[in-house]
Amino acid sequence: MLPTCDRGSCGSETGWRGGVVGYVLRRLVQMGPMLLGASLLIFLVVRMAPGDPLAAMVDPRMDPQKMEEMRARLCLDCPVLVQYWGWLKEVLRGDLGTSIRFQVPVAELIGARLGPTILLGMAAFGVTYLVGIPLGVLTAVRRHSWLELTVTVLSFAALSMPAFFFGLLLLKLFALGGLRILPSSGMITPGAPYRGAAAMLDVASHLVLPALALGLSGVAGLVRYVRASMVEVLRQDYVRTARAKGLAEKQVIYRHALRNGLIPVVTLVGLTLPDIVGGAILTESIFVWPGVGRLTYTALLERDYPVLMALNLLFAGMVMLGSLAADVGYALVDPRVRYE
């Protein structure tokens, strides 16, 4: 969707700055039908639930006549597509329904938990990139060394390690058994009178273990990606030129090669977002992190269907926006890319 072009063919264009708004708008318009399809799928999956959806929604001791009224109002005997249309209209108006379990609007429930998940997700990305990029660059620079072998072995191991098992090990080693230097659950120390910097430090200490657990799975992919990209860049003519004019190897790598080698990494943010969302459910359940992942788990246990539908829709939207942001970011850092 973002074709690159050499300078000759697009130097006369208005450049990316002129096209970016239009491009984003076009992409957003394309996302409409995709989200619509996704919403239909989510609706169908939940409506396939065996049994009476009303029985799951209300107190079974409710007056049967009232139940009939409610059935008619909710249109539970209508054809599926009519029901879908009814639900969609509500969603488009911003009404995601009411949680069966908590009896509060779904939007409110999710809104209160979105912040912690975004914080955790960013921290996990931080872990992935802080570990992945240096290792990827190092293995590209020192090919066929013991270092490359070690990193390859370790990244295969990281790729194959279930994040939740790793999380449990971290919990045992650093929070509960073993060292006990970090808190095991939640986002803040309950009842602690922290203010300002101390409060931030408190949250940060709670963040360490879940972010490590969630960030690990992405490291292997990133290392491979960065390595391939750097190897490719180090083969280019301008790198040879830089070496030929006598620059120190460090300068060649860190000033010339690195800048171009890391460009494709931007797109990886969008690609790994679904894994982060999926991993967040497991990680937040283990570390009792008060985010949407933990909410998903609770909603699953309670068969809280309105919440589950809204969450799946939210995740789909997040993934799409993430990939759009990645594409835009890619063009921001690489002037050779042109919006079409």
Next chain:
Amino acid sequence: MALLRRVDGTASVEARWQRASRRSRSPGVWHEAWERFSRNRRAMLGLWLLMVLALSTLLAPVLTPHDPETVDVAAAELPPGPGHPLGTDELGRDVLARLLYGGRVSLTVGLAAVALYVMIGVALGAAAGYYGGWVDSLIMRVTDAVMIIPFFPLALTMAAVFRPGLYTTMMVLGLLGWTGVCRLVRGEFLTLREREYVEAARAEGASDLRIVFRHILPNAMGPVAVAATLGVASAIMSEAGLSFLGFGVQPPTPSWGNMLASALSLRALLLQPWLWVPPGLMIFAAVLAVNLVGEGLREALDPQLRG
């Protein structure tokens, strides 16, 4: 053959020609791929590890006298020791037996789920790539819709909506996993259907089905085999995740994932590592083995990839 052999032992020209032509007709691509694969130490390590794992789960009745589901409250929560090499769980069930029989479950779920989604993905991808037009757009729109919803939350939702269990797990993973294979096969078909030999087959009056299954599909199977192998690794991981949260394989049937769930109790996490560390390591080993084999296969089928 004996008739064609000369007295001095060298093969006749005809025999040599026959042998040569037989060799050229054999599926040489796969043979060459195996030769490259078997020279790849990492891949072979993965293959051996996988065989050891599969064999040990198959030989479970030989390796342990215990039944994985027999409750013995008198022997509950025993640490590893004589009689129970890996101890027992809170109901007195032998952990080694549950680990081995649970391996059967986890590996089977992984294989079955991938078999299901390869069938779906190949069928849809072939139809989309071969026919093009509105068939292609319809299939690709459905693929997009499935693809943009993150896999794991949707799988959990589906498993919770249906009754969670062994077959639900296979079905859910199979019904949601096919998008990658579908896009892959579609892409292969789009290029392969323009090839001259396909044109020739069509000119000879071959039916669509024959062209698809006999001429195009075999040439598209390499990338599918790689994707399927790596898919088994992620299916094992997904099963473990689903079962860990209680929406996959249900106890008393053991699986590596639901055995790990015992670590959700603080006491087991801290004091009874024999309950949850072994299944975690088994998942790790199985996924690692399958990943190594998959990567080996990728390098073997496409030697240019090897950096």
